[in-house]
Amino acid sequence: MPRIVLAVLSALLLLTSQSTSADLVKKSKSGICHPPASSYYDRTKNYRQFDTVESCLASGGRLPKDLSRYRESVRSTGMALASVDSDYERSKFGYGWDDADGDCQNSRAEALVAQSSTDVRFADERRCRVVTGRWISPFTGKVIQNASDIDIDHVVPLKWAWDHGANTWSRDKREKFANDPGNLWSVERSLNRQKGAQGPESWLPPVGRCQYVSRFVRIVKVYGLKPSQGDFNRHKQQLADYCG
Known part of the structure; x- marks a missing residue:
């Protein structure tokens, strides 16, 4: 699954930037990074918390397969989707x-x-x-x-x-x-x-x-x-x- 570009992640951070515990990114035991926009966010009870989507991904996590919510969030800010340069070697x-x-x-x-x-x-x-x-x-x-x-x-x-x-x-x-x-x-x-x-x-x-x-x-x-x-x-x- 391709990742979303940093622009997308920045948009998500903008939409979820209030400093409450509910805004933390949750990394599930299966390694999926759930920001508040994720449909599984509230259902994820056993997790490791991160301040940002980027830091969760950097720890080895991955985004949920269903990216429709992320696309809608990005569209609402007028930003475009692209593929992150994920070809690190x-x-x-x-x-x-x-x-x-x-x-x-x-x-x-x-x-x-x-x-x-x-x-x-x-x-x-x-x-x-x-x-x-x-x-x-x-x-x-x-x-x-x-x-x-x-x-x-x-x-x-x-x-x-x-x-x-x-x-x-x-x-x-x-x-x-x-x-x-x-x-x-x-x-x-x-x-x-x-x-x-x-x-x-x-x-x-x-x-x-x-x-x-x-x-x-x-x-x-x-x-x-x-x-x-x-x-x-x-x-x-x-x-x-x-x-x-």
Whole structure:
């Protein structure tokens, strides 16, 4: 099922922008995002709540199959329907980790070297693959010593970036973004996979939330990405809550 463009989602947000609990988007256990306009909204009792349709979709949710109500909402605002650019692929940000300087260490290895608090140990004398070191996870504060237990997290996930403006970038800019040391963090594999393509509007780490949200927002600004107004407001409130 094709998704509705951000213009459509913005129209829905306009129609349902009153700040009451009934206006929250409900994500059902089956992963369907129900805004108040959904015919199943009131019948959805067991759900995870989101402030915006975009943040619910970014968490892996999907819209209901019956889009007639959404079309009517959009028509009432004089806006047109279109298809969201949903053809995200990891390869559009490059094929895996890049070794731009040709020194045998790709951007994963370089992130591990730079972020270890002790000298790292390599797999062999070529010094290509990192085996051990000492990393303090920004998501938990725990010490990790085996590189195999680490995922290199994109602070701003690639798909989140794609959905918020990176789909219009050149391939070179997307590859730079995917390998930018400022966007790479050494974290527990389990938490990186739990986070997935979500931004802070729908996922937060157990600890270090000020550092995480601050870094996320800074990268978004540097690269000119465009969060929805709802997500922007949410990030702003999180900075006040966790960094104030």
